[in-house]
Amino acid sequence: MLAKRIIPCLDIKNGRTVKGINFENIRDAGDPVELAMYYSQQGADELVFLDITATVEKRKTLVDLVKKIAANINIPFTVGGGISSVENAFELLQNGADKISINTAAFKNSDLIDAMAKEFGSQCVVLAIDAKKESDENWYVYLNGGRSKTETLAYDWAKKGIELGAGEILLTSMNNDGTKGGFAEDITSLFSKTLAIPIIASGGAGTMKDFADVFLHANADAALAASVFHFGEIKIPELKRFLSEQNISVRF
Amino acid sequence: MNVAIIKYNAGNVQSVLYALQRLGTMSSVTDDPDEIISADKVIFPGVGNAASAMNYLKEKKLDELIVSLRQPVLGICLGLQLLCNSSEEGNTKCLGIFDSVVKKFDDTVFQNKNLVPYKIPHMGWNTIDHLSSPLMNGISEDSFVYFVHSYYAQLSSETVATTDYINPFSAAMHKDNFYGVQFHTEKSGLTGEQILKNFLNIK
Numbered sequence: 001m002l003a004k005r006i007i008p009c010l011d012i013k014n015g016r017t018v019k020g021i022n023f024e025n026i027r028d029a030g031d032p033v034e035l036a037m038y039y040s041q042q043g044a045d046e047l048v049f050l051d052i053t054a055t056v057e058k059r060k061t062l063v064d065l066v067k068k069i070a071a072n073i074n075i076p077f078t079v080g081g082g083i084s085s086v087e088n089a090f091e092l093l094q095n096g097a098d099k100i101s102i103n104t105a106a107f108k109n110s111d112l113i114d115a116m117a118k119e120f121g122s123q124c125v126v127l128a129i130d131a132k133k134e135s136d137e138n139w140y141v142y143l144n145g146g147r148s149k150t151e152t153l154a155y156d157w158a159k160k161g162i163e164l165g166a167g168e169i170l171l172t173s174m175n176n177d178g179t180k181g182g183f184a185e186d187i188t189s190l191f192s193k194t195l196a197i198p199i200i201a202s203g204g205a206g207t208m209k210d211f212a213d214v215f216l217h218a219n220a221d222a223a224l225a226a227s228v229f230h231f232g233e234i235k236i237p238e239l240k241r242f243l244s245e246q247n248i249s250v251r252f
Numbered sequence: 253m254n255v256a257i258i259k260y261n262a263g264n265v266q267s268v269l270y271a272l273q274r275l276g277t278m279s280s281v282t283d284d285p286d287e288i289i290s291a292d293k294v295i296f297p298g299v300g301n302a303a304s305a306m307n308y309l310k311e312k313k314l315d316e317l318i319v320s321l322r323q324p325v326l327g328i329c330l331g332l333q334l335l336c337n338s339s340e341e342g343n344t345k346c347l348g349i350f351d352s353v354v355k356k357f358d359d360t361v362f363q364n365k366n367l368v369p370y371k372i373p374h375m376g377w378n379t380i381d382h383l384s385s386p387l388m389n390g391i392s393e394d395s396f397v398y399f400v401h402s403y404y405a406q407l408s409s410e411t412v413a414t415t416d417y418i419n420p421f422s423a424a425m426h427k428d429n430f431y432g433v434q435f436h437t438e439k440s441g442l443t444g445e446q447i448l449k450n451f452l453n454i455k
Contacts, residue, residue, distance in 0.1 A: 001378065074271065098267070120300075221371060
């Protein structure tokens with residue numbers, strides 16, 4: 001049976017892992033390669049690396065890091081952060097990344113999704129959407145790491161992204177991110193129950209029950225978290241035992 | 253040991269190379285016929301489109317070369333699919349080693365009566381069962397391995413591992429010196445490493 005995936009996310013700045021609380025107040029949480037190996041031994045199903053300071057000059061640092069990660073871990077990993085061209089994506093895939101996550105660049109130039117899907121296949125293309133629920137109860141797309149609001153509904157953008165060839169959606173609720181109050185079940189559920197590609201829920205993980213809830217109630221295909229893993233508040237083997245006891249299919 | 257990884261236009265070649273490196277085996281990525289023919293083991297990886305991959309192989313005359321190989325050959329993902337008779341992806345005639353047809357997952361099937369769609373691609377960790385062949389030595393039934401694909405090889409008498417997603421399909425195949433896995437051994441944790449090791453140990 002297909003397992004629900006547990007995905008630690010490593011935010012990378014200057015080659016180090018960081019975690020932004022509500023996308024600000026960044027704290028240092030270690031060396032990415034070491035952390036990656038640790039998580040893969042702990043039973044993480046996949047890893048996501050987001051380069052939050054991706055600039056042209058930093059690109060080479062990221063490529064070197066991808067190479068080191070790929071040489072050392074035996075589970076799939078996604079790389080994202082500032083990737084805005086097929087050439088950027090190609091370089092990372094060539095060096096061992098399994099998937100590329102695109103966000104702002106895809107929104108500003110949706111041909112990027114189509115071009116990447118045609119060049120590398122949809123399975124490589126993860127569309128990351130930062131969504132925020134406004135006072136009108138609608139979820140809107142935010143860009144630039146959550147700093148710029150758009151007038152586009154997250155769901156409409158997701159549907160368009162899928163038509164263009166996205167193979168997976170990484171859905172982050174900005175309302176929940178950093179709160180440790182649980183995942184956003186409403187929008188995750190809407191996405192996962194009506195869209196025909198895998199949905200990774202992100203933002204808000206605080207307890208093991210939060211993971212169970214997003215799998216059982218919102219039907220997420222995978223759940224992503226950062227600080228609860230980085231600071232050892234939740235240990236992946238315990239989390240998997242807990243989920244398994246709730247009859248959720250997980251990989252051991 | 254000398255392992256050749258076939259270089260062509262559909263590759264997750266680097267990951268395979270790294271996985272072999274972790275097992276202490278050096279390999280070369282090559283499209284040179286002599287180098288491929290003289291290798292002890294050949295790995296035929298691939299992520300991408302069946303039609304464009306077959307066109308490329310034909311252009312480079314690698315199609316004839318691959319079917320003529322006598323040493324153990326392992327097709328991974330698209331590699332397995334290209335070793336079958338044909339693929340629905342671009343209605344492509346393939347290499348015809350495995351007597352199986354590659355079909356697209358049916359996207360009109362729902363997970364439950366609430367009309368939740370099955371997700372395609374089949375992406376993530378799933379179990380393999382009905383294991384046979386030396387490729388699966390030491391692997392327990394229902395071990396998890398990592399899949400990413402939208403097309404699958406139908407079950408056949410050459411199926412040596414089965415996975416069920418929407419319908420049962422060939423997770424691994426074996427005929428003579430040809431082996432194929434639909435999942436990514438190079439990304440399947442310790443189980444994947446054991447299967448790669450098994451392949452390297454085949455005489």
